[in-house]
Amino acid sequence: MNTLEAPLRQGLAELGLALTDEQITRLLDYLGLIQKWTKVYNLTAVRAPAEMLTHHLLDSLAVIKPLRHQLTDATSAFKLLDVGSGAGLPGVVIAICCPEITVHCVDTVAKKAAFVQQVAVTLKLSNLRGVHARVESLTDKYQVVSSRAFASLKDFTNWSAQALAEQGIWMAMKGKHPAEEMAALPSNVSVFHVEQLEVPGLGAERCIVWMRPALIA
Numbered sequence: 001m002n003t004l005e006a007p008l009r010q011g012l013a014e015l016g017l018a019l020t021d022e023q024i025t026r027l028l029d030y031l032g033l034i035q036k037w038t039k040v041y042n043l044t045a046v047r048a049p050a051e052m053l054t055h056h057l058l059d060s061l062a063v064i065k066p067l068r069h070q071l072t073d074a075t076s077a078f079k080l081l082d083v084g085s086g087a088g089l090p091g092v093v094i095a096i097c098c099p100e101i102t103v104h105c106v107d108t109v110a111k112k113a114a115f116v117q118q119v120a121v122t123l124k125l126s127n128l129r130g131v132h133a134r135v136e137s138l139t140d141k142y143q144v145v146s147s148r149a150f151a152s153l154k155d156f157t158n159w160s161a162q163a164l165a166e167q168g169i170w171m172a173m174k175g176k177h178p179a180e181e182m183a184a185l186p187s188n189v190s191v192f193h194v195e196q197l198e199v200p201g202l203g204a205e206r207c208i209v210w211m212r213p214a215l216i217a
């Protein structure tokens with residue numbers, strides 16, 4: 001048995017997330033792929049397996065319930081863009097946990113987008129795609145645009161604004177409440193919720209800043 005399976009299951013229980021055995025296997029296989037490819041591709045600075053579990057996997061898993069909550073009114077299929085996704089965080093985790101969401105992970109670094117494509121093929125995730133591009137150049141529209149460890153709220157929303165569908169929302173994963181970044185946002189972006197997160201075993205502050213385009217009279 002994978003030594004990370006028990007702590008992963010424990011973390012999922014703490015997050016109140018019920019996943020299938022197949023989804024749990026995919027999450028563990030994803031970590032395995034990061035570990036394998038990072039030796040060649042330098043995908044992440046976090047390399048110890050236990051640390052990868054808390055800092056990458058559980059940290060990303062903490063957004064699943066809040067994301068589902070935002071999408072409860074959804075009747076149609078949703079598309080989510082994960083900006084500056086790197087090794088696929090949180091995009092790949094969202095694709096594994098939410099097969100009903102189509103997830104595109106965009107990154108300017110070709111080998112990172114290629115890695116996400118490899119994950120999609122290896123883990124048979126037909127709802128996941130790695131896109132090699134600058135986010136500013138994308139023309140598709142997404143109902144949710146997410147980021148983690150990417151840029152200031154101002155740059156994130158500015159660079160990805162054209163990719164946001166009508167009535168779409170931004171989901172920015174941050175550490176402690178980013179009051180200064182929020183104050184620097186232009187008037188055409190409104191923060192509608194700052195949601196505190198508890199990441200099992202992490203012992204650090206985490207939040208999601210939810211934003212949407214502001215209606216300007």
Ligand SMILES: C[S@@+](CC[C@H](N)C(=O)[O-])C[C@H]1O[C@@H](n2cnc3c(N)ncnc32)[C@H](O)[C@@H]1O
Pocket residue numbers: 083084085086087088089090106107108109112133134135136147148149150159
């Ligand atoms: C610090 S990494 C974060 C990776 C991942 N989200 C995570 O949490 O581990 C930021 C990523 O943003 C990518 N990036 C920077 N500018 C970008 C842009 N304009 N469009 C798309 N990706 C970009 C970088 O190549 C890098 O992989």
